Amino acid sequence: MSLATVKTWCLRLLPVVLFVISYYYSHFLLQSYGGISRSSVPRKTFCESLISVKKWETLDFNISRTNNLFLKMEDFFWQHNPSTLPLPYGLKGSELFLMKVLAVTASYEMPASISKLDCRTCVVVGNGYSIKNSSLGSTINKYDIVIRLNNAPVRGYESDVGNKSTLRFFYPESASPNPDAHNNPGTLMVLVPFKQNDLRWIKEILYNEKRVRKGFWKPPPQIWQGKSSHIRLLDPFFLRQTASKVLKIPLQPKGKEKAVHPTTGILAIYVALSYCDVVHVAGFGYPQSKNQDQPIHYYGSDTMKAMKNSYHDLSHEAQALKKLEDGGLIQYLHPHS
Incomplete structure (x- = not known):
């Protein structure tokens, strides 16, 4: 076989070799601590392997990507719906508060840099003690979307x-009085309104x-420094x-x-x-209710006693x-109980 023929076959096989390497990288090297590598982010092939219509049907979820x-102003014509x-x-009963809030928020969308992604990797970071000493910070930072909860600190x-x-x-x-203290400049502050007073609160903040x-x-907080364009x-x-x-x-x-009611975490x-397309979680799980003195967060000193009168079924x-x-x-x- 001539040298030219060998070179030709090598060039033809190169894409196949690269595909095999990519597949095994995404399928195997991403597996540790329940399937995820500490230093890597799921690739598109890994993304696609997790999409299963049967899973959604089994759980009877009404989910669409x-x-x-x-909420958007143009979506609501309450006299009709x-x-x-x-x-x-x-x-x-909260329509008027909602209209006033939506009237002064600049956008109702996700950033285009995220919405246009073919494969969205997402990690939900809970506030639980289980993430303490995990050294997961660099891994978490590599996901397309990082969702955090309530006033959990970062710094x-x-x-x-x-x-x-x-x-x-x-x-x-x-709410933290100054959202910039523990968020990126472009972080979207997503208000979860549990009651009418929650919409009243944000309306009073926005209209001073x-x-x-x-x-x-x-x-x-009576003074909240969140930017209206990020709400x-x-x-x-x-x-x-x-x-x-x-x-x-x-x-x-x-x-x-x-x-x-559901917690903001499971929500x-x-x-x-x-x-x-890919959803990973960290920092979830509470200690058993009988252990009332065990810390429940990776920060602060709250224990299970703080959850005694909550509206949640943990x-x-x-x-x-x-x-x-x-x-x-x-x-x-990470490992969890």
């Missing part, structure tokens, strides 16, 4: 939780009106779906039953499943997360 995450449920699962904890923030889910009682202090389980309002559809499809809890409690995971959420994990919809970046 084209879902709009945020009135909401039948009040917050947190609908907008009945001083970068080695474990990273310092990239794409979306920050919050509500008034969990007199603050109403009543109606909150904890005083929210987004999460569509109650996602909280409703999280409650009904993921947790299967009643949307309207009967009689004297205590209302139970954020459902939103990620609705928008991203054990039920843990079971739901396990179901998502067992179904292959989410993967953890």
